[in-house]
Amino acid sequence: MDHIVTLDSRQEAALQTIADQFIAQHKGDAVKALKEMIVLNGHLQERLGAVEGRRRARD
Template identity: 90%
Template sequence: MDHIVMLDSRQEAALQAVADRFIARHKGDAGKALKEMIVLNGHLQERLDAVEGRRRRGPPE
């Protein structure tokens, strides 16, 4: 883990609400919801890595 994020009580409540909706979307199966979140995060990380790579190389010629 690169860094730890600290949340205030308002942010924690908002995050909990989103998590509850995401789990409800998976019919209460927290394991299934977690697996989907891992896959989604993997896709997002790949896209971020690609953007970072383009920034380091500079604009296409």
């Protein structure tokens, strides 16, 4: 893990709402929702890596 994020109570409440909605989309199956989130995070990490690679190539 690169860094730890600290949330205030408002941000925590908003994140909880989004998490609840995401789990509800998976019919209450938290494990299935977590697996999808891991896959989505992997795709985003790949895209960020590609962008960072292009930036380094220009510099």
